[in-house]
Amino acid sequence: MGRDRSAIGVYVEEIKQRARMFDKIIFRSVDRNANRVAHILAKARSTFNEDRFWVEDVPDMAVLVVKADCPIP
DSSP states (O other): OOOOOSTTHHHHHHHHHHHTTSSSOOOOOOOGGGGHHHHHHHHHHTTOSSOOOOSSOOOHHHHHHHHHHSOOO
């Protein structure tokens, strides 16, 4: 199989390299409802005309979803 030249190919390759460090590893896909933050961020990304990178700050929309998923008493 040839080199992955997709937009996320570099990340996929890094994951593959790191996975080799384990004796056993299992990857599973989950429904978007199981990871609402990722779904919200991906959906928001589709509305931007330019690339965006969140390095230090977390978008407010993600914070709200996390707080709703994991309420702290």
